[in-house]
Amino acid sequence: MSETAFYILLTLTxxxxxxxxxxxxxxxxxxxxxxxxxxxxxxxxxxxxxELITVFADDKRKTVYEVTQLGKSVMRAEMARLKELHGNVLRFEGDFL
Structure with missing residues (x-):
């Protein structure tokens, strides 16, 4: 997942x-x-x-975006991947000093 997509979905809580x-x-x-x-x-x-988000219009007829259950599932998987990445950064960062 791109960083842009990650932050957009993170926003759509x-x-x-x-x-x-x-x-x-x-x-x-x-x-x-x-x-x-x-x-x-x-x-x-x-x-x-x-199908990661749904789109609807609010009472002011503005387009509004909201995360779906599938989107939440994808975010959980991405967060697990990033936690692993972060753990490896912490584990090996000293090798690059």
Whole structure:
């Protein structure tokens, strides 16, 4: 999973519209990741096609995105992969000093 996709799904623990996702990802990464509209909407379209998210309109007719159960399952697997990666970083980082 790309870092962009990871942070988008991480953001969608609650429903957000596109601009809200952009701001939340920026906040979570302390400004390191700033998503452009092409990147975010391309990723959201792929996630919807892959059934990782659902899309609906709120009462103000804004498009809102929310993670599905499949999306949550994929995130759990990705988090396990990243935990393993982190553990190996800690284990071997001294070899690269």
């Amino acid at each position: 609650e429903p957000y519209h596109g601009y809200g996702i952009i701001k939340r990802v920026e906040e979570l990464t302390e400004g390191r990741i700033r998503l452009g509209s092409g990147t975010i909407y391309g990723t959201l379209t792929k996630m919807q096609k892959d």
